[in-house]
Amino acid sequence: MAERRGGAAREDGAGFELPLLLFAGFRSLIDELHRDLAEQGHADVRPAYGYALQAVGRDGATASEIGRRLGVSKQAAGKTVEKLEGLGYVERVDDPRDGRRKLVRLTARGVDVLVRSAEGFDRLRARWAEALGADRVRAMEDDLRAMVPADALRLDAPGWFND
């Protein structure tokens, strides 16, 4: 505890603030990204859809696989895919080699969201790096990576993001 006196002697923030801050950070990034996306012609992308699209991936995937990647039931994944299909972000085609499977694939519009999301997130991260310093952002990421159990990287919670 190399604590300097003169202001720094104050007690650290209460422990309960940390999760709050982490969540608020997450939340504000997501919110800003979707504000950007809305301006770029993707007003109907809900935050959860973005991650679902990511789970589809460039090579496509089945609903069951998407559910596994997202950590939700295949039924839930199926419903999400249905919505995504209705919005024109994915298409479903029968797998000619396996009569059970229906491959979900990104449409051009779906790829566009993904590309714009990636750009948006990069832009947001760059803004943080500009405000805080690139090293601080990198440190934050490193520290979080260190403290977060590997399996917690999953996006398995259901409906956190609701704008």
Next chain:
Amino acid sequence: MAERRGGAAREDGAGFELPLLLFAGFRSLIDELHRDLAEQGHADVRPAYGYALQAVGRDGATASEIGRRLGVSKQAAGKTVEKLEGLGYVERVDDPRDGRRKLVRLTARGVDVLVRSAEGFDRLRARWAEALGADRVRAMEDDLRAMVPADALRLDAPGWFND
């Protein structure tokens, strides 16, 4: 999502990792806290309840007030209070000075959860400080505070935490 772009982000993690890490950090803290609480006789506390109890506060509050603090409708707050009452964490008493109001107050059990939660969060934060260094944790908190709009500190999203 992660396009290799020569320009902006060098070998830094792709921008989309930051929100993921923030969420995973939040999530793992919440999960661990509730694991601890479960071991301490509070297995039925859902994450959302903890924050609702905090909104009640030591002095008690009305359902409407709780709703305001949590950023949800008074009806939603009322339902939560009902559950909390059923679990024995709060009690509702008529306000003798205002026939419309019913004051929600923490029971001893409710106070106990709050105390144990605060202790648990402090313990968790201490563990992070031990692993990362106190200064790094403090830096993370400071940086997040700097980037997060003041109004984003609210816990107003509905169902993110589901264990």
Next chain:
DNA sequence: CTAAAATAGACAACGTGATTGACGAAAAGG
């Protein structure tokens, strides 16, 4: 003082997103 406005709480209907359970069709394996 009384009429109007605001507030508290409750009830109902509904929306969203998840879950479990069941089932038929297709594939895989002993």
Next chain:
DNA sequence: CCTTTTCGTCAATCACGTTGTCTATTTTAG
């Protein structure tokens, strides 16, 4: 082959939130 898995879907249910409506009560204005 016949049994076990797996895929997709239907249906019922749950959790948690929303808006709208209604009554009782308090506050505020005229």
